[in-house]
Amino acid sequence: MSKTTRATLALKAAGVAFDLVAYEYDPDADSIGLQAAAAIGEPPSRVLKTLMAEVDGKPVCVVVPSDAQVSMKKLAAAFGGKAAAMMKPPAAERLTGFVVGGISPFGQKRKVPTAIEESALLEPYVFVNGGQRGLQAKLLPDDAVAAxxxxxxxxxM
Incomplete structure (x- = not known):
């Protein structure tokens, strides 16, 4: 497994302090985020999942705790839109340049507006995908928001 990905390069370029944690990725897991949390021994509220969605047809990135579900109504409202929907996996992969299960909010091929669930900022640290399956980056939630x-x-919900 490579420890250098577009996500880690983007974090370094932004001057964000982070640690990498590798784990055994299970492609058959019901929930990639919950499986990652269990594998690294952290509560799901600290292991954030990166989702790609569309608000009024425009792409957005959504970062929420792995045990949470995104409210499409709240997502649309957060971006000042009327309707939101999850992006289909092939479209998310094309847009980000990452494969599903390895999508990071950092280092995406095309920068899109990003929203982070407010409860994540209550955690002392969080994990986000490091840009490939089985790799998590541990960082401060405020650093993620700023970067x-x-x-x-x-x-x-």
Whole structure:
């Protein structure tokens, strides 16, 4: 497994301090985020999943705790839109340059507006995908928000 990905390069370029944690990725897991949390021994509230969605047809990136579900109504409202929907996996892979299970909010091929669930900022640290399956980056939630220029909002059900 490579420890250098577009995500880790983007984190370094942004001056963000982070640690990498590798784990055994299970492609058959019901929930990639929950499987990652269990594999690294962290609560799901600290292991954030990166989802790609569309608000009024425009792509957005959504980062929420792995045990949470995104409210499409709240997501649309956060970006000042009327309707939101999850992006289909092939479209998400094309847009980000990452494969599903390895999509990071950092280092995506095309920068899109990003929102982070506000509850993540209550954690002392969080994990986000490091840009490949089986790799998590541990960082401060405020650093993630700053480096991504992310909107912080209540996004979950």
């Amino acid at each position: 991504l220029g992310a909107l912080v909002a209540d996004l979950t």
